[in-house]
Amino acid sequence: MIGTPGSGKTMLARRLPSILPPMTFEEALDTTKIHSISGLLKSGQSLLATRPFRSPHHTISDIALIGGGQTPRPGEVSLAHHGILFLDELPEFKRNALEVLRQPLENGQVTVSRAAATVAYPAQFVLVAAMNPCPCGYFGDSRHQCTCTPGMINRYRSRVSGPLMDRIDIHLDVPAVPYKDLSNDYSGEKSWLIRQRVTEARERQLRRFEGDKIFANGQMKTRHMKKHCTLTEDARTLLDAAMQKLGLSARAYSRILKVSRTIADLDRSDDIHNHHVAEAIQYRTLDRGQI
Ligand SMILES: [Zn+2]
Structure with missing residues (x-):
């Protein structure tokens, strides 16, 4: 999703789980296993009933995102298994973190190699990413002046590599919604x-x-x-x-x-x-x- 700040990109992403099909029993088991070995199940919780929504901050390390470490642990991509991985401010993520995302996006799993063993974690998720159209955020906005030079805009966009963009099915412009439209009584489809x-x-x-x-x-x-x-x-x-x-x-x-x-x-x-x-x-x- 590409849009100016405040256009509702994050809100849209957070609403996405509410329109996804319910998890099958097998999906729920898969996802529960990963959350269980990561110690993320709440006490008394035996099965995750809703699709996970994970939104790591852009300062996250490669290992925390993909998985691995001295004692290998699943990363955010696996915690998002059968759910959504939301990366807000995509160009701010470290380039390397974005590059390593390509493996799970292609194969639906990540392989973590250690000296002793190789572990594969499932990582089938819907990747949702949001970015501003330019560093200041207002390129193409009729109500604000963009202060970026073409060079700045190019550098900003090129931080997200072509191969990653190629793997994203839907590129969506999210225009800013004028306040009067937000405050109308009209409500969209439930x-x-x-x-x-x-x-x-x-x-x-x-x-x-x-x-x-x-x-x-x-x-x-x-x-x-x-x-x-x-x-x-x-x-x-x-x-x-x-x-x-x-x-x-x-x-x-x-x-x-x-x-x-x-x-x-x-x-x-x-x-x-x-x-x-x-x-x-x-x-x-x-x-x-x-x-
Ligand atoms: Zn700008």
Whole structure:
């Protein structure tokens, strides 16, 4: 999420667990084990019932984030297993900490090697990150003057490497909300209603991948995408045109395809249509070089 300070990025991230599908019993067991060996279960608590939400500060060390140490311990990425890892002010994290995030994002686990043994901890989480558009925070804001030079803005953005950005499915602009809109009585769709839709989409995916050893669109490999991502002809033409025009990487292409699959699932559609692909392309803001 990219937005000026006070645009509600942190609030949005914290609300995310309220629309995620409930944990299955197996997921709850997995997550509970990690919290248990880390001594984080409250006394009397036998099973974690809600998906974890972890939000480490940007000063965190690599080891605390990824896991390891003299006596190997799970890091934040494993404590967030089956839940959310929220990194606020992403460019402020140490470069190395962001680089080591790539392994769990690719494999869903981290391997910690010590002289005596190698330990693998599960680390399948939804990464949510927030950043300002520039160091002062007000680039593109109509009500404040940005005081940064183009060089400062470039340096700030380049702290988050292309390969990490490539692994993030959805880049979202979060514009500042004028006070009068916040104070209106209008209230959006309720979380439990959204959660119903999400749960239904997740059930479609569970049925789709029966016997495939995966359970969600995000885990699809090329062979799954060939089998399960049928694009209408319009949608295919749009995606090909976007690839050419925006010069997207092969990795970005498969991200768009998987996100389109999910948008179609939320729309209860077996085929992936034009508007599903169009929405998924919208979420590649940073590939388009605009913020
Ligand atoms: Zn600025």
